[in-house]
Amino acid sequence: MAEKEAWYHHSISRKEAEQKLYHSEKDGAFLVRKSDTVPGAYVLSLHVDRFIHHYRIRLDTGGFYVTVNSRTNLNSMKFESLFSVINYLMQNPNKINLAGPLLHPISPEKEEEDFYEEESTTEDEDDMSSDDEQDETIKQCPSELRLSLKKRSSTHHSGNRTLRIFQDVFESLDTTALDEADPSFIALIRRYVQTSAFWDIQKDDSGGTGCLERLVDYSCRDLLTQLRLFNQKMEFLDKLVSGIAKGNLLEASLREEGAPVKEELLDSIDPALVECSRVSTRMNNKINSVFRHLSRSIQVSEECLINDTKTFEAKEEGLRGGKIQLSVDPRRGIISFGKSGHEYFHQQIKRLEKNYKDPNKMTMIFMDKKKRDIVFDDTRTREEFFQTVSQIKHIHKSEKDVKTVSVFCCTWNMGEVEPVNDIIHLFDDAGDHISGFSHQGRIAHDIYAIGSQEANITEKDWVNLIKRALSHRHPAVQYNLVGSQTLAGIRIVVLVKSDHINKISNPEYSVVKTGVGGMVGNKGAVAVSFAFGSTNMAFVSCHLAARAERKLKRNQMYQDISRQLNLGKKSKFSSFDLPLRFDHLFWMGDLNYRLDCEYREVLERIKVSDYNGLMKYDQLKSQQTHGNVFYDFKEGEINFPPSYRYKRGSRDDYVYIKYKTTGNVHNVPSYCDRVLLHSLPQLKQTQTGYFCNLAYKASDHAPVIATYQVSTRLQYVSSKNTDTENESDDSLKIRFPILQAKIKTNSPDRFCVKFFSYLLEGTPTSKPAPRVLAEYDDELSGFPVQYGLSKCDVSYWGMGDIPELEPILPNRDYISNDYIFIQVVSHGSEECYGQGILTMQDKVKSDTVQPFSVLLRLHDEVCGELRGKVCLSRNPVLESRSLFSDQLVNPDWSSSMQPSTRNLASPGGRSSGSSSSPRSQHWSNEYNDDVMMRGYTQGFSQS
Numbered sequence: 003m004a005e006k007e008a009w010y011h012h013s014i015s016r017k018e019a020e021q022k023l024y025h026s027e028k029d030g031a032f033l034v035r036k037s038d039t040v041p042g043a044y045v046l047s048l049h050v051d052r053f054i055h056h057y058r059i060r061l062d063t064g065g066f067y068v069t070v071n072s073r074t075n076l077n078s079m080k081f082e083s084l085f086s087v088i089n090y091l092m093q094n095p096n097k098i099n100l101a102g103p104l105l106h107p108i109s110p111e112k113e114e115e116d117f118y119e120e121e122s123t124t125e126d127e128d129d130m131s132s133d134d135e136q137d138e139t140i141k142q143c144p145s146e147l148r149l150s151l152k153k154r155s156s157t158h159h160s161g162n163r164t165l166r167i168f169q170d171v172f173e174s175l176d177t178t179a180l181d182e183a184d185p186s187f188i189a190l191i192r193r194y195v196q197t198s199a200f201w202d203i204q205k206d207d208s209g210g211t212g213c214l215e216r217l218v219d220y221s222c223r224d225l226l227t228q229l230r231l232f233n234q235k236m237e238f239l240d241k242l243v244s245g246i247a248k249g250n251l252l253e254a255s256l257r258e259e260g261a262p263v264k265e266e267l268l269d270s271i272d273p274a275l276v277e278c279s280r281v282s283t284r285m286n287n288k289i290n291s292v293f294r295h296l297s298r299s300i301q302v303s304e305e306c307l308i309n310d311t312k313t314f315e316a317k318e319e320g321l322r323g324g325k326i327q328l329s330v331d332p333r334r335g336i337i338s339f340g341k342s343g344h345e346y347f348h349q350q351i352k353r354l355e356k357n358y359k360d361p362n363k364m365t366m367i368f369m370d371k372k373k374r375d376i377v378f379d380d381t382r383t384r385e386e387f388f389q390t391v392s393q394i395k396h397i398h399k400s401e402k403d404v405k406t407v408s409v410f411c412c413t414w415n416m417g418e419v420e421p422v423n424d425i426i427h428l429f430d431d432a433g434d435h436i437s438g439f440s441h442q443g444r445i446a447h448d449i450y451a452i453g454s455q456e457a458n459i460t461e462k463d464w465v466n467l468i469k470r471a472l473s474h475r476h477p478a479v480q481y482n483l484v485g486s487q488t489l490a491g492i493r494i495v496v497l498v499k500s501d502h503i504n505k506i507s508n509p510e511y512s513v514v515k516t517g518v519g520g521m522v523g524n525k526g527a528v529a530v531s532f533a534f535g536s537t538n539m540a541f542v543s544c545h546l547a548a549r550a551e552r553k554l555k556r557n558q559m560y561q562d563i564s565r566q567l568n569l570g571k572k573s574k575f576s577s578f579d580l581p582l583r584f585d586h587l588f589w590m591g592d593l594n595y596r597l598d599c600e601y602r603e604v605l606e607r608i609k610v611s612d613y614n615g616l617m618k619y620d621q622l623k624s625q626q627t628h629g630n631v632f633y634d635f636k637e638g639e640i641n642f643p644p645s646y647r648y649k650r651g652s653r654d655d656y657v658y659i660k661y662k663t664t665g666n667v668h669n670v671p672s673y674c675d676r677v678l679l680h681s682l683p684q685l686k687q688t689q690t691g692y693f694c695n696l697a698y699k700a701s702d703h704a705p706v707i708a709t710y711q712v713s714t715r716l717q718y719v720s721s722k723n724t725d726t727e728n729e730s731d732d733s734l735k736i737r738f739p740i741l742q743a744k745i746k747t748n749s750p751d752r753f754c755v756k757f758f759s760y761l762l763e764g765t766p767t768s769k770p771a772p773r774v775l776a777e778y779d780d781e782l783s784g785f786p787v788q789y790g791l792s793k794c795d796v797s798y799w800g801m802g803d804i805p806e807l808e809p810i811l812p813n814r815d816y817i818s819n820d821y822i823f824i825q826v827v828s829h830g831s832e833e834c835y836g837q838g839i840l841t842m843q844d845k846v847k848s849d850t851v852q853p854f855s856v857l858l859r860l861h862d863e864v865c866g867e868l869r870g871k872v873c874l875s876r877n878p879v880l881e882s883r884s885l886f887s888d889q890l891v892n893p894d895w896s897s898s899m900q901p902s903t904r905n906l907a908s909p910g911g912r913s914s915g916s917s918s919s920p921r922s923q924h925w926s927n928e929y930n931d932d933v934m935m936r937g938y939t940q941g942f943s944q945s
Contacts, residue, residue, distance in 0.1 A: 038860060043059065506533070745866040
């Protein structure tokens, strides 16, 4: 096994590998590690002549074979195991032109083993999901009315902007009393304003306001029945009294006194009947007036709709034969499938899903859960079809776009104690049992994510307990399970409002073990991710290493979890760090970071609620500040007491000593339980609450809750008013006149820039850049030096080196709605040396060239910076290649270079003036042509 070999270092980063090899001070020192960016691949790192060379070793898809790719030899050799690869290279270094022989394997440092107490494990339950339950109240209605509403809801209607007026007014009304008295009436009205009201406005062949008339008839059914019954009762009493009067010769007396008796009897009846008649008349007059007005408005608004039917050619997977024709009728809202004659109304389409592994493929998912996979000739045609159908659904939609989502996150170390049967107070937003701040009240959040550690309850029972508590907390709202995942006692459960369940797609689940040797699940993480409309979200629950002195171990566990969580694998950005794969990444758990402070001082500060004063001792805050962990994650202000370690059964006392078989452990009260959020640029996020729930006392941890309002990425939908010139002008391209990267490395590689985006077809890549490996002053570098390397790679790309990026849709609004993700990779091995994200929102408003700067990082480590200019234009932008005279270039980059360095573009160049190695000279002779270099050296001399 390679894991047992002296040279194998598992998942250390490139920076750590270079550090170990550089400090060995031995030519021929080498190690093997897992690739930072390519799943299933390995990297051989070799130290030769003060430089670190990297070679990729990749598993072949065929099975137990390994392929070695060298920069200087394109031939590949296959081996049966990783051990046989390294063994062969040690004996035959010249066969594939390595920079030098493999002489000194660098062994990994022996890590201190973590001996955690065995925790009870729970059997993993199958992932649960629930479908939308049908409205039982509708089923109880008469069949004629149900068929009428169903017919109208499944038929095209083109006035849903008017329907939204109905819905807005309906939602503003108080329906509590009626909902309790007659829930079926409220359910029918809700269905009516969502679907059938438009047909009454149109006065189609059903005649007048037919649907509403049926609704009124249905609403009066009990009244008419009761009136008929009342008449029968009165007639019966009349006969009874008349018979008695006749038998006792009282008829004359009754005739004389009959009128007063009748008035007294109907005093309580007449007013109600009169009021009923008055309300009915008033409602009838208003209906006629309002519907006439809305009908005229609809006729005007329909003129603004698209009139032309569009036709697309495609193939449908699973069907034999050639291409089919897809016809999209915007006015009728119908999508037709070729000769088969299948027609679908826009309401029948649940959602459209793009396939990012095959950019020409798309899946249509229908309300009945059926799917149809469509493959187009090219990506642009797929995007045009997608936009056309999306536009129809947008025009005719009966619900508002969800621009913000409220999210409730809870992390709870349950201390291996089975929870009580009622956990309704776990979902408190404010109350007597809560310390901290919250302004939410009893809001029914859109998403609930509950992470737990040391759980002593099965997954199925825990999900049911959560659902039951939410139904009691918010009886008017139903929640559906998006997904759950369990690893021993670590668990994550995510639920969403049933109103949003149709927006959920692409759920994924993953677990990572980080216990002893990465084999035990008592420590690690579980995660669930999914798409909420066009917004990708992920939720992670983790349990990291305990004890105050193990903060570096916790950092490493976080890194291992981030690298190994197999989420976003369907995304175009699967090679990027986990936080960049998702619009919003919620990370919660028992992170176990402690307060580096004396026990008595912590208690004194807790007594006076000086929680801000405790933060200067917090290990997590300190590690974040130094850029060692959770880079760019945000955490709300902590205004509550430490959540650990309480005396079980109490929330007034902390326990200092933990008695264990391996020895007593001293635990200072600490903020072990945390919730953090990472969001991409342009997406707003507001933390509305962060507090500690003190209602449950069985565990030595208190649950910690965070609530958020986060913005969503709305699907771009073109409109008729969109600039048609932009829509059809294929010459509109994203252009980079100049790029320059500063990479912290001691490798002699040349670098390329790769561009990833949903805006683009494929992954455009720049040419390898001529560059300078320069000495520089650490204080002027712009980012911290965390190990003893003094080299900084400076690479440059001009207009001829960078491809013009062609958007799938050449439209400024479409482009400004997205990002361009950037990777700087080595030429040859394609190992990533840094990655970042460029927002397009403020870069495409005009043809003007815009400067930008992107911080490059990899696995939470800042490793460089990319600067440049970008524009969205129809014509090429001319830029001087005198890079150092450009305002974008920091003069500090060149101020510390030695004169000899400025005349070199070879990675083997030494700033000290020493001669280049043979390997470096080979590189220089092969790639440096005089024409290309004149522009760069001219730029150097001008600075």
